Amino acid sequence: MKLVLIILVTQALYATGDLFRKIILGKSAFDFTLLKNIPFVLTLGLSAIGVVLQLYALKHFDLSRTIILLGTFAVIFSTALGVLVLKERFSPVNYLGVLFAVLAIIFINLKR
Numbered sequence: 001m002k003l004v005l006i007i008l009v010t011q012a013l014y015a016t017g018d019l020f021r022k023i024i025l026g027k028s029a030f031d032f033t034l035l036k037n038i039p040f041v042l043t044l045g046l047s048a049i050g051v052v053l054q055l056y057a058l059k060h061f062d063l064s065r066t067i068i069l070l071g072t073f074a075v076i077f078s079t080a081l082g083v084l085v086l087k088e089r090f091s092p093v094n095y096l097g098v099l100f101a102v103l104a105i106i107f108i109n110l111k112r
Contacts, residue, residue: 003061004109007069010053015077017046019085065108072108075101 020043025034034040057066079098082088 001109003057003065004069004105006053006057007066007073010050010057011070011073011077013046013050013053014074015081017043017050018078019081020046022086068108069105072101072104 021040024037024040024043054070057070076098079090079094083090
C-alpha cells in the first residue's frame with residue numbers, strides 16, 4: 001500500500017506540473033527565457049519532487065510493480081486532467097483504456 005501511495009503522489013505531481021506548464025506556455029514554444037519565469041520554474045519544482053519520490057520507489061520496491069504503477073497512474077491522471085481542466089473529449093474506447101488501467105492497479109495489488 002505504501003508503494004501505491006508514493007506512486008499516486010508522484011504521478012499527481014508530474015501531471016499537475018505538466019498541466020501548469022501547458023497553461024503557462026499556452027500556444028508559444030519553449031524558450032530558455034522561461035527559466036526566468038517564476039511560475040514556470042515552480043512547476044519544474046513539482047516535477048523535481050516527483051522525480052525524487054520515483055527514485056525512492058524504484059530503490060525500495062519491486063521494479064516490475066513500480067514501473068507498471070507509474071505508467072498506469074500516468075494514464076489516469078493525464079486523462080482526468082485533460083477532461084476536467086482542459087475540456088478534452090475522449091471516445092468510449094479512450095475511457096475503456098482508462099478502465100483497463102484502473103483494473104491493472106487492482107490486479108497488481110491483489111495478494112499473490
